[in-house]
Amino acid sequence: MSELAANSGNSPAVVASPEIAAAGQYLTFVLGGEVYALGILNIKEIIDYGDLTEVPMMPACVRGVINLRGSVVPVVDLFARFGKGSSKIAKRTGIIIVETSAGDGDSANQDIGIIVDAVNEVVDIDRRDIEPPPSFGTGIRPDFISGMAKRNGRFVILLNIDRVLSVDEMTRLSQAAAV
């Protein structure tokens, strides 16, 4: 199985990122009834949803900005980013603050918040339980997925956060939206 994973990892046709998700600790969360997971190394903190300031002239996936202890952090609506319409804000809605590399050679990392319906737990995922992402059928862009983890008999989608929150791509999107 690991052989299979390595093979498909090397094939850029399937995944844009050169490697498949590694084993380790993941934070699972719910979004639109689906369970997703993010590697915890990228996650800075989880906060309650609130006090969001909307920014005009932005695509739907950029909800606005929040004040995170004195710095202004953009908040991305992950549901909208997956092209499934905007998230409904509910009692358990939270914002996961994720650190992403800013892309084009900028040394500074950019913090971005993502809106999720509910945060579940931190789980250990074994290498053996990670399957390569399928090329279709998940309902979201294949390059957003870095693997599928089997857990309690169901699949958890491991997100490739650098692709999902690619600042360059979202900037291009919002430029297009503004024109």
Place this chain on the structure above:
Amino acid sequence: MSFDDQMRDALVTFTIESLELLEDMEMCLLSLEDGEDTTERINSIFRAAHTIKGSAGLFGLDHIVAFTHVVESLLDLLRAGNLSVSPELVAALLPCCDHIGLLVRDVADGKLEADPAVDLTGGQLLEQLQVFLSPLADKNVATAVADRQSKLEASGGGSIESGKWHLSLRFGPDSLRDGMDPLSFIRYLTTFGQITQLTTISEAMPPAEQMDPETCYVGFEINLKSDAGKDEIEGVFEFVQDSSSIRILPLDSEIGEFIDLIKQLPEDDSYLGELLIKSGALTRRELEDALNQQGVNAAGDAGDTAAKQPIGEILVEHQAVQQPIVNAALDKQKQIKDNKARESQSIRVDADRLDKLIDLIGELVIAGSGVNLRAQESKAMALLEATGEMMRLVEEVRDSALQLRMVPIGTTFNRFQRVVRDVSKELGKEIDLIISGGDTEVDKSIVEQISDPLTHLVRNAMDHGIETAELRRERGKSARGVLRLNAYHAAGNIVIEVSDDGGGLNRDKIFEKALERGLISPNAVLSDQEIFAMIFEPGFSTAQKVSNLSGRGVGMDVVKRNVAALRGSIAVESHYGSGSTMRIHLPLTLAIIDSFMVCVGHSTLVIPLDKILECIALPTDTGEHDYMDLRGEVLPLVHLRPLFNIHGKEPQRKNVVVVEHAGIKAGFIVDRLLGECQTVIKPLGKLFTHIKGVAGSTILGNGKVALILDVPTLVDYVQHKSATVY
């Protein structure tokens, strides 16, 4: 951290501090000619030189010590009033300042030894100083100085002088334990020359029962007849220099040398007696006697401490020391106090730590407002009062924390005093520099990066802008040219202006040149602005001759690039015959601006106050028009609600904020006016760079983020929109 690392760190601090001191020194030197009371400034110049020398000595940077020492001697004369301030003197001292800077920078680059070529220039500079020192050589005070100087020059320049030396050695208590046998040093000394006299100083020796046989208590006073230079003899004691006190004096040292010794003492003691003892002018026994005497006198005066006789006076009375030495020690004592006071004036802090502090305080404000909210819900008056007071304090703390990162641009401007002075001498033009707006505050990182482009603009203006005195007279201007540096805040930007009253840009000549270089077509119709913008093209120059200052056509494009790198812009305004102004607009990343808060729907928006003319209630009869009647004037209106995509119930009454940019007025329709406030601009991330009409964001007291409106682009946007509609 190893010792080497520590030394390296210390060395970095030394270079930073020294360069700062040199900057102060230069400023003071330049202002000396103003003619007002110069004592304080001379003192601070002297202190700067002295501190650099002292610190350099700690690191064993002998070449810096040697050079600075001579400069210090001259400054000392100046301080004592034996020399008067003259333009020539200032002109001689300024290059010395630069030279010390060069030496310090060399050290920062890792060159701990003197560079022969640099040394040569140093020697020449010292010769120039000699002109000021030598006429006073016959005076009593000056002799010692000049004497000292020639010897130090010998050690600095490497030549060997024959002479007799008096060595005063106090070995550190751990010398024996460290394997440094004092005797072996003395034996080694004899290889340099002959020891004519040797006295063992054993006063530090404790009673036999307390004595530790492994501790070195003895010191030596040695007269040495040797051809070796001072540095060579000093080299003998290289291994014990850190822990021991080694002083080498010319043998015929008299009072002057003691004074010198006192001045060179480390600044860790501020007791007069201790200073004198350390200089060797006084023994501890003498001091104790004097102190006893002082106690007795004071007791006689019925405990009136204020009437205590100064220890110095007692010592002189007892003929333990001479008056001049006491005076020198008193000076030294004062200087130590001054330096201590100086140290407390400023503290160096990492910018990162400041940022962290500011972030934390922001968090505190938000947490505080949470507490305040709860207090309001509880309706407990006492609690409300307490939280109110706390909030006020927290906000004050936040304001002062934010101020920490901001520095006035004046320090950068002041540096140009020197540039203008030097360049105008070089060009043979008389140019005055007028600085205004120096207390305009900008983020420190911008200040650091703007000085290069500014230097370029200033040099350009002086070389090409301002005409020669003859030409100026012909044109009916005063012979002295005027260069202005100005700074002010405008619309969340800092604007820096470099203006001259010179010839101005020649529109036709630039047009011709641009044509020649194929930048424009011959029948192009261009505005003045567009033509002037040509000067920022790479390699563009209309100068007939190339000087060593400018004229090669490299530069303005670099300036433009540098300014653009700071996300700023540069514009030229010029009138042929009467001068030009270069205007640099820079964003103030973290600057505080005065602003006005308004409310649209549930959103709070912030408008820079300096763009706002007035606020009025929206007349109910405007209907669907996008304009209103403002006292007979047509005022175009901007509906912020649809523009910013804000939903929510529209109120009955609305307000109009009248703004002006570039002569065009516009009215922003808002729901409510919330009032004036001070706003800290927080840049929005990269994601939002393209958004028009938003200049940045700020964090409100309640922790929410508010957007700052970019008035110029909004006005442009609306103009553009209406232009396309009709």
